[in-house]
Amino acid sequence: MTDNILKRNNVNVMGKGKQPLVFAPGFGCDQTVWTSVSESFTNDYQVILFDYVGLGKSDVNAFDPEKYSALSGYAQDVLDVCSALDLKDAIFVGHSVGSMIGILASLQHPEYFSKLILLGPSPCYLNDPPAYFGGFEKEDLTGLIDMMDRNYIGWANVFASTIINNPERSDVASELEDRFCSTDPVIARTFAEASFFSDNRKDLPKVTVPSLILQCSEDIIAPESVGEYMHEHLPNSKIAYMKATGHCPHMSHPEETIQMIQDYLEGTPYEAVPEGGLI
């Protein structure tokens, strides 16, 4: 079982340290996105990288459209990896929707985690006026899914439905776009719908594991107001504002990202900070 999970989720464990540090990718891409950041932690931590089922070098045949049509399916992947490696008090670093996936995992098994580091998180991408501004209207997100379709070249060869629903065509499934960021109409679309149409705001107050929110500048996917909403509703949370712009600071500004994570991890243990306080 353990071996199956490690293979299924393409789990890679490296580093000389003992404290486990799990990096969870965001939407659409595989663990490669963490390369620049994770390298800096291998001296002091046990670095754990993995892919969600369907992405990167995971076992595509294990993809269950029903399971992965909700974020809980991806959270189960995280829990499976933690269980397979027998992790306890791991530090979890999640990017984008990976943050929310980590939060959901921590609600089920808080003992697996000691800290959650959330890079550009959002509990809900859709606007819910007047109280909540997620940043998106429904049309923006359906437009995004259309654009994913337009950028998927693989579909010229095969119907999306035949990839997943046909067990005899596992050869097709394994030939799915060999790119680290996929736009394929089955797996990526299922992931997109699970990510962008979910609303996990009610889960935030239940979280018991301490967390750090890393808020980027000019991030259109997770704007500042969303980061602040997270901070307000997540118990034991801190928020730190980054100079890095955009939604992918771990790739565009790895140095700053590394620094922020190290500061948090090496800083004094958690102390209550005033509402909206900064570190």
Next chain:
Amino acid sequence: MDEQLNDAPCGFLNLSKDGTVLSINQTLIHLLGYKNTDQLVGQHINSILTASARVFLQLYFMPLIMVEHTVEEMYLSLAPRSGEEVPVLINASLNRNNGNTVIVCVIIPMRRRSEYENQLIIARKLAEDASNEKSKANAQLETALKKLEAKQEELLKVNKQNQKYKIETQEELKLAKKIQETSLTAPIYNENLQIDSYYRASSELSGDTYGFYQINKHQYGVILLDVMGHGISASLITMSLQSLFQKLVSKGSAPDFVMKELDNHLHHLFQSNEEAWHYCTAIYLLIDTNKQTIEYTNAGHPPAIYQDSNGIQQEFGAMTPPIGSLEGIHFKSETITYKPGSKLLLYTDGVSEPLGLTRLSSLLKENKSLALNRFKEKIIYSLETEGDNRFKNDDQCFILIGLE
């Protein structure tokens, strides 16, 4: 910017790694509906993208360019200053010059090709829907087939049980028929009279029954009954009546008394069960060979034919309705004196209907001097070869009496 690049037949764009426009060529400026480069340099690329393209850029373009340092043939949509969005293909590479990271982009509008691709996507969607419909229909068919197979199996099982039941029932009926036949009395042949009979059940069991008994040295009782209908229920009633008339006849009871007792018995049988109600025609003769008389009574039964040695015939017709039909019937009897050499033919409608009453009477006339057993064979032969087939599925029974 190089003049050739500035006017090249494609958009050209340099971005910082944050996505800020560093330089932009004239072709792209025009495409976007701006007048000069100053309006866009220093702005974020988001300002020339549609909302969906901005997200797509963050989710796909940025990771790809950062990790793989190249982007090929990515589809995006630009938002010009005014007018409709412009679908474009973008190729990009990440260049590092003197410590500066620059994203170099070439942009080609693809309005017409995009329209073509739209059509392809629609066609594919249609084909895929059709394929899904087909698989769905196939799955439904398969389910239906499975159900059908299960039903068929069930039917086969039931059929087998039915077959078994049918065979068992047939065996039972055969046995019952034997029992019924066993209860019939044997022919009587002596110097005073001869009585012989023929009996054939339409199905396995008959609604006809008869009996003839020597009551004492000179007296004989002959009875013939036909219970309405035939089959199991009718045959059970004949058995019930038979046990009764056997006792009554053996005692030498008067014909009207015998008939009344049988009538009472039937009324008693069905008084609390309308559904099972059956009536029965019956004829009873009490023959005295000493006095050479026949006392008879007929309850709704086809007339017995009496023929003397000269061939003169007389009918013993019905005197009352059938027994078990009306309440309170008063039964009577009549007595005739016979001469030696006379014959009597008693029969049920299973015999008279296919042959006709005239034919029976003529058969008697034609064969007046024939021995009784030979005459019996004649009638059977006529039944088999003559007459209306429509009437031949009833129980058939007749009794021949020769008086000396």
